[in-house]
Amino acid sequence: MSTGDLQMTQPSPVSDGNMEALIASRRSVAELKRDITRLRRGTYAGFSALACALTLLVSLVVITIHTWGERDMLLANWLGLPVVAVLAIAGGLIVDNYSSVAVTDEANIVKRLSISDLRFDLEVAEEQRLSIAASSALPVHERRYAYRDAIPAEVERLRTEGLRYRRWHNGFQWLLILCSAAITAVAALYDPPQPGKGLLIGLGATVSVITSAMGYYKFRERSFNLQQTADSIAQHLSALDLSIAPYGDVDEAQNLMRFAETVELLRDEQRKREQQLDQPHQAQQGTV
Structure with a gap:
């Protein structure tokens, strides 16, 4: 292959205009993701408040019916109904406020976009970003440098996600412990168990739901796998920075190539474990 052919096969240098367009496209993608996350969290918070209001209302009604003529539930109802009203109003306001986001278009017209609209805009922005990135291809060694610089953020993402799963596991585990202890306490307190029968049924159902959820989502296993992958990538990153085995070659390009191959292999193993x-x-037993 001639020198002219080699020059033609190399990527063209990135112009300032393409770089600015790429930065603007990435900023647009980041803003859309932030808006989607904010709306989703707000919607979850609103529906959680509504669910709590409904649960409290049903609990007051059921307890009042079961204890009718035995206990005076007037004070509990007078205290509980305002709480139900506050939760219902707050949940409705939160859902209404976070159902859409106000966006100003190029014609300075303010319009509200829902989560589905933002997701569609995110897909369009991702396609634009990929198109701009494809037209602004960097040389191989520069892409590898950029890949190495992006690895610390990837390690932090894996650790953050693993920490979130560990918090879910610990929260469910503590809730399971408290519910199990409450079952014993309620059974010993109410003898005969008729006044506390509803509490026992509710606590038993809660224990069953928590156990099923922990077995289905496997929070502990996911947290362990994510933390293990993050530690392995961080170990290879430190070895690359210190030029120790397996990155002790003098040629830095070879070290970067070997590092990229190793990290991609670790990420692929993580995806397979997920x-x-x-x-x-049953399918897991068949694959073992």
């Missing part, structure tokens, strides 16, 4: 956790228990 897919295995998503499979049913």
Whole structure:
């Protein structure tokens, strides 16, 4: 292959205009993701408040019916109904406020976009970003440098996600412990168990739901896999920075290539472990 052919096969240098367009496209993608996350969290908070209001209302009604003529529930109802009203009003306002976001278009017209609209805009912005990035291809060694610089953020993402799963696991575990202890306490307190029968049924159902959810989502296993992958990538990153084995070569380009191959292999193993956790228990036994 001639020198002219080699020059033609190399990527063209990135112009300032393409770089600015790429930065603007990435900023647009980040803003859309932030808006989607904010709306989703607000919607979850609103529906959680509504669910709490409904649960409290049903609980007051059921307890009042079961204790009719035995206990005076007037004070509990007078205290509980305002709480139900506050939760219902707050939940409705939160859902209404976070159902859409106000956006000003190029014609300075303010319009409200829902989560589905933002997701569609995000897909369009991602396509535009990929198109601009494809037209602004960097040389191989510069892409590898950029890949190495992006690895600390990837390690932080894996650790943050693993920490979130560990918090879910610990929260459910403590809730399971408290519910199990409450079952014993209620059974010992109410003898005969007729006044506390509803509490026992509710606590038993809660224990069953928590156990099923922990077995289905496997929070502890997901947290362990994410933390293990993050530690392995961080170890290879430190080895690359210190030029120790397996990155002790003098040629930095070879070290970067070997590092990229290793990190991609670790990420692929992590994806396979996640897919295995998503499979049913019978399918996991068949793949072992």
